[in-house]
Amino acid sequence: MKKSALQDVVVDKRDQIEGLIKGLEVIRAFDHESVRLTPTELGEKVGLSRTAARRYLLTLVHMGMAATDGRTFWLRPSVLSIGHAYVDSARLPRAVVPYLQRLTNQLQESTNYSVLDGDDVVYVSRVNAPRILLAGFDPGMRLPAYTSTAGRVLLSSHSDETLQAYLERVTLIAYTHMTVTDKDQLFREIVAIREDGFGATENQYEMGLRGISVPVKNRVGDVVGALSTSMPASHGSHKEAIARCVPAMQAVANTLMLWV
Numbered sequence: 001m002k003k004s005a006l007q008d009v010v011v012d013k014r015d016q017i018e019g020l021i022k023g024l025e026v027i028r029a030f031d032h033e034s035v036r037l038t039p040t041e042l043g044e045k046v047g048l049s050r051t052a053a054r055r056y057l058l059t060l061v062h063m064g065m066a067a068t069d070g071r072t073f074w075l076r077p078s079v080l081s082i083g084h085a086y087v088d089s090a091r092l093p094r095a096v097v098p099y100l101q102r103l104t105n106q107l108q109e110s111t112n113y114s115v116l117d118g119d120d121v122v123y124v125s126r127v128n129a130p131r132i133l134l135a136g137f138d139p140g141m142r143l144p145a146y147t148s149t150a151g152r153v154l155l156s157s158h159s160d161e162t163l164q165a166y167l168e169r170v171t172l173i174a175y176t177h178m179t180v181t182d183k184d185q186l187f188r189e190i191v192a193i194r195e196d197g198f199g200a201t202e203n204q205y206e207m208g209l210r211g212i213s214v215p216v217k218n219r220v221g222d223v224v225g226a227l228s229t230s231m232p233a234s235h236g237s238h239k240e241a242i243a244r245c246v247p248a249m250q251a252v253a254n255t256l257m258l259w260v
Contacts, residue, residue: 022046026056027065027079036072080140099252100127100227106248109231113216114150115224117142119170121151124225146186147175149201149211150226156194157215157223163190178203198246202233209233212241214249216256227253 029037029045037045043053057073060066065079096113103111104127113125120142145151145166155163164187172181180186193199202210213228227249235241 022048023056023059026053026060027075027082030075036074038072042073096125096225096227096256097127099256100125103127103227103229103248103252104129107229107245109229109235109245111249112150112228112230114148114154114213114226114228116145116151116154119145119166121145121148121154121226123150129231143205144170144173146170146172147179147205148228149199149204149213150228152190152193152201153199153213153215153226153228154223156190156199160191163187175205176203176207178207180204198242198250200238200242202238210235210238210241212245212249214246214253216253219257227256 025046026042026048029042034041034045037057039050039054039057042048042057043050046053048056057066057068060075060079061068061073063078065076066073067076068074100111100113108129110129111127112123114121114123116122121144123139123141123143126139143151145155155166158166167183167187172183172186173179174181180189198212198214200210200212204211209230210233211228211230213226215223216225216227218224229245229249231241236244
């Protein structure tokens with residue numbers, strides 16, 4: 001039976017390597033609020049004793065993925081190689097870049113390719129427009145799917161039942177005063193994207209930011225990713241932006257279908 005991208009694949013516990021799971025949790029424990037961590041702080045975040053947390057950290061230091069001053073630890077750039085392994089091994093993220101470049105040149109707006117990972121949208125490829133930028137969605141950046149136009153497009157590919165289950169388990173946080181936090185309204189807006197074949201939002205994650213997105217499908221019609229463009233909301237009216245961007249983005253999405 002085919003699993004939805006919003007559902008976890010169940011793996012028997014005897015087939016799991018707990019040390020690997022915990023090691024990845026250790027890496028993920030570092031973020032913009034926890035740039036440096038002591039073993040005690042790390043242990044509290046990921047459920048380890050101070051001694052075990054210190055061993056994980058020292059292993060990362062040994063691998064060149066972390067550094068320490070003797071008290072605190074922080075990640076080094078080489079940890080990015082883990083994420084780059086996905087980009088290097090996945091065909092579509094590499095193939096999409098030339099098309100994003102042409103789309104950016106045509107629209108004069110920044111463009112992205114994104115995928116759904118659990119309840120988040122992950123930006124895999126990006127080409128920036130040659131002009132003043134808004135906050136960029138750089139490759140590897142994760143956002144709650146409901147805050148992103150691309151995320152909503154990806155969510156719209158799932159059944160009503162799967163969407164309802166998603167909405168039941170997520171907490172909708174208002175990143176701006178216009179972020180949709182009413183779950184019934186959000187459900188209706190995502191279903192409308194499914195019917196329209198594209199999504200367009202404004203001011204959901206950042207004020208003044210408009211996003212427009214279309215799905216990328218494979219040959220059998222399954223949605224595998226999303227193309228999106230981000231721009232200041234001042235770049236024409238909402239209706240004008242849709243008329244300017246959606247046909248060009250859908251043409252690229254149809255071409256990318258040949259790569260999947």
